[in-house]
Amino acid sequence: MNTLNYKKSGRKLEITLTGDFNLNAVKRISDLLDDRKELVIDLQQSRFVNSRAIIFLHRLMNSEPPVKVQISNPPKIFFELLQVLDLHKNWKLDEIVQP
Numbered sequence: 001m002n003t004l005n006y007k008k009s010g011r012k013l014e015i016t017l018t019g020d021f022n023l024n025a026v027k028r029i030s031d032l033l034d035d036r037k038e039l040v041i042d043l044q045q046s047r048f049v050n051s052r053a054i055i056f057l058h059r060l061m062n063s064e065p066p067v068k069v070q071i072s073n074p075p076k077i078f079f080e081l082l083q084v085l086d087l088h089k090n091w092k093l094d095e096i097v098q099p
Contacts, residue, residue: 004028012038020048021078026056033060037067044073054081061091072098 004025005016013036017025021043033039039060043049060067071078074097082088 006032008032008036011036012040014040014042016042016044017046019046020050021046021053022048022050023052026053030056033067037065038070039067040070040072042072043075043078046073046075049075049078049081051081051085054078054085054087058087058091061096069096070098071096 003018005018007014013029013033015029015032019025021041029039029041057069057071061069079088082091082093
């Protein structure tokens with residue numbers, strides 16, 4: 001079972017996943033996000049990111065108004081999925097992915 005740690009502050013939700021970024025994690029994050037306009041996710045402990053997670057992030061960033069998404073420590077599969085889904089050209093990775 002995926003677990004996550006989170007911190008809510010104003011319009012920001014900060015998530016640290018302690019498992020993979022998959023549909024279960026997406027559901028939990030969606031429940032916590034409410035109307036916040038900034039989402040920060042640390043994927044340091046995630047070995048896997050699936051397409052459902054990528055689609056979730058894409059929809060957030062393209063919603064009206066958009067949610068600002070920042071991701072730290074994504075696994076290699078994250079970038080591979082962006083290429084497969086042809087989103088690597090559309091996403092501003094230098095703004096989204098944090099060192």
